[in-house]
Structures are given as structure tokens and as C-alpha cells.
Amino acid sequence: MVLSLLRRSLVAPPTRPQPEPAALRVAHGTASYDVVLKRSARARRLTLRVSSATGEVVLTIPSRTALATAERFARDHAGWIATRVAKLPGRIAFADGVEVPLRGDPHRIVATGGRRAPARVGRDAAGGPAILVPGDADLVGKRVSELLMREARADLAAAVARHTAAVGIPARRITLRDTRSRWGSCSARGHLSFSWRLILAPPFVLDYLAAHEVAHLKEMNHSARFWRVTERLCPRTDEAEAWLRRHGAGLHRWGA
Numbered sequence: 001m002v003l004s005l006l007r008r009s010l011v012a013p014p015t016r017p018q019p020e021p022a023a024l025r026v027a028h029g030t031a032s033y034d035v036v037l038k039r040s041a042r043a044r045r046l047t048l049r050v051s052s053a054t055g056e057v058v059l060t061i062p063s064r065t066a067l068a069t070a071e072r073f074a075r076d077h078a079g080w081i082a083t084r085v086a087k088l089p090g091r092i093a094f095a096d097g098v099e100v101p102l103r104g105d106p107h108r109i110v111a112t113g114g115r116r117a118p119a120r121v122g123r124d125a126a127g128g129p130a131i132l133v134p135g136d137a138d139l140v141g142k143r144v145s146e147l148l149m150r151e152a153r154a155d156l157a158a159a160v161a162r163h164t165a166a167v168g169i170p171a172r173r174i175t176l177r178d179t180r181s182r183w184g185s186c187s188a189r190g191h192l193s194f195s196w197r198l199i200l201a202p203p204f205v206l207d208y209l210a211a212h213e214v215a216h217l218k219e220m221n222h223s224a225r226f227w228r229v230t231e232r233l234c235p236r237t238d239e240a241e242a243w244l245r246r247h248g249a250g251l252h253r254w255g256a
């Protein structure tokens, strides 16, 4: 699973000075929040912000402020973060006119009316990327969900096939789920499962999750050996982890 990955970046190598972490985790009650750290030469004071668009929590830190001071500030304001996150706008339903990030690219949902048929990817009247949904207007949400599941399944199956061919171990089964706590998992019997919401992220993120779970077919742990396998399969592993820490929560807003 992926949620524990943050710990890896907090373990300093013994000799080299450690670059600052990109984010830190702040606990409040039973919940925890990822806080993205941003150094700024212009900032005069520590500033916490919760983005209403993405749900991202950002701490801006003046250049000369010590990391420990910034960390203490974030932890002291855990209650404030929890309150702000709780007040974020709710879910975004799949409806006519709404833009959905299919493979990370905004696609406008267009209800085209006419005969009932599955939704498909195409172009809107202005030539922009769109999800075209024929048939009854009240089935738009359902049709878009079905399309996203199909696309997620196709992309994950292709990525898993590529990575399993590379490690030489077949996967037994791929299941799509809608889990909040993890993006993917691998059972001892070789069953892989993934969140369908990965289709809303840029392709390298989905590819990373496929590589991560396929690497578990070889190494059922998060050892150094496991990470070597993952990084060989997916050179953008660190970038993908960082993307998920920063934007992962936002993927859960989609769908009624």
C-alpha cells in the first residue's frame, strides 16, 4: 500500500545532508493531513493555506525559517487545518458541462441526447476534449462512471501486463475498487486491486501504481529490494508518490 511511503523520505541517509521533505504529515484526532512545504524568499512569515479547488494544504516558509519551526507551526495548527478541510466543497457530480480530469486532462462532459448508447471520449463543439454522453440526461452520471471504469480497467490491465512481463511473474486477477485508504494492493495469492480513480490522474501516476503492486508479486514488503524493483519498472516512482501526496485527496471528490 502506498500511504506509508511518506516515511521513506523522512529517513535520512547517514552521511549526506538530507534535502527538505516536500511534505509533512500532521495528525489531529484520528485524522491526518499532508501539508505541502513551500520555501519562499518573499514570504515574511509562516502561512498555512487550504486550497478550495484541490483540498491541498500548503505551508509557505520564509527562506530563513528553520524547518523545525515550520513543523511545530503546522502541528500547532492541526485543529485549524482539520476545520478548513472539513469545510471544503463537497463532491463534484458527473453532469453536463462539468470538466473531468480524464488521464489528468480536463474533458468536458457533453450530454448529446438522442439514442441511448455508452459514453465515449471525443470532442465538444469547440473542438476541446470531451466525454460525449448520448441518451437520457438523467443517466449522464452513470454513463460517465461506466466510461471511467472501462478506461481505468484498460489502462491498468495494459500497465500490469507490461510490468508483469518485465518481472516474469503473472498477476492472477485485477480488481477495481473505490477505496479511500489506499490506491492499490496486492494479495499473497497474486490478486491486484486498484482504485478506479487513478484514471483521473496523469498516466505516469497510474503506471507507478501498477509497477508498485506488480513489484509486490516479487517482494511482499517495502524493503530496499522492493523499491529497486519498483524503480526499475517505473523510473518516475518518486514523482508519482509526490503527485499522490499533493493531489490524491482531490481525486476523491469526483462522482456523486
Ligand SMILES: [Zn+2]
Binding pocket: 001, 002, 212, 216, 222
Ligand atoms: Zn506497497
